Amino acid sequence: GIQVEQSPPDLILQEGANSTLRCNFSDSVNNLQWFHQNPWGQLINLFYIPSGTKQNGRLSATTVATERYSLLYISSSQTTDSGVYFCAVDSMDSNYQLIWGAGTKLIIKP
Amino acid sequence: EAGVAQSPRYKIIEKRQSVAFWCNPISGHATLYWYQQILGQGPKLLIQFQNNGVVDDSQLPKDRFSAERLKGVDSTLKIQPAKLEDSAVYLCASSPKLSTGMSFEETQYFGPGTRLLVL
Numbered sequence: 001g002i003q004v005e006q007s008p009p010d011l012i013l014q015e016g017a018n019s020t021l022r023c024n025f026s027d028s029v030n031n032l033q034w035f036h037q038n039p040w041g042q043l044i045n046l047f048y049i050p051s052g053t054k055q056n057g058r059l060s061a062t063t064v065a066t067e068r069y070s071l072l073y074i075s076s077s078q079t080t081d082s083g084v085y086f087c088a089v090d091s092m093d094s095n096y097q098l099i100w101g102a103g104t105k106l107i108i109k110p
Numbered sequence: 111e112a113g114v115a116q117s118p119r120y121k122i123i124e125k126r127q128s129v130a131f132w133c134n135p136i137s138g139h140a141t142l143y144w145y146q147q148i149l150g151q152g153p154k155l156l157i158q159f160q161n162n163g164v165v166d167d168s169q170l171p172k173d174r175f176s177a178e179r180l181k182g183v184d185s186t187l188k189i190q191p192a193k194l195e196d197s198a199v200y201l202c203a204s205s206p207k208l209s210t211g212m213s214f215e216e217t218q219y220f221g222p223g224t225r226l227l228v229l
Binding site: 033040041042048086088095098101102103 | 150151152153154155158166168199201203216217218219220222223225
């Protein structure tokens with residue numbers, strides 16, 4: 001089945017720094033989503049982005065479907081950005097169920 | 111707009127006991143999901159409902175887990191009997207189907223989860 005790999009697994013940054021999180025997937029996808037899970041466990045959808053580029057405030061995401069990767073950019077990090085960032089994809093191969101990566105754990109220090 | 115509601119937020123039980131979780135999705139969302147998230151991992155889908163019908167329950171351990179969504183709105187997930195390895199966070203999510211031209215954007219909205227500890 002389709003494989004999803006995220007990197008780096010852990011990232012520690014100072015407040016104000018920029019970061020790039022990567023998601024590689026092994027096959028063509030129908031859907032790709034980025035989620036943020038805060039330290040209290042709440043999962044929030046950030047982007048629905050099977051291709052192209054989207055921006056929402058300090059966050060932006062780019063998916064290059066032909067090369068099977070997606071990038072999540074966080075600019076001017078704040079402590080509230082801490083948590084785990086998940087990439088999840090679905091495809092015909094997965095019967096359109098979301099397949100999740102292992103996540104990138106981000107810690108923003110004040 | 112109210113979010114996805116789940117209860118209880120925490121539950122501690124002993125192995126071989128039974129437990130039930132409740133989820134109320136966002137109003138008007140046809141699709142409801144139950145996920146299991148073990149510490150340090152991404153969520154794993156247990157079951158997906160479309161209205162009150164099951165779309166996918168291939169990863170639901172049916173010998174001990176059951177779920178229902180009788181009126182196509184709220185849902186319950188039950189574990190009977192519980193095992194130590196069932197200790198996890200149980201997440202409920204719902205989604206609409208949003209048409210964007212030729213494709214459907216099926217963003218999932220998650221509840222706060224129920225943290226289960228089996229001793």
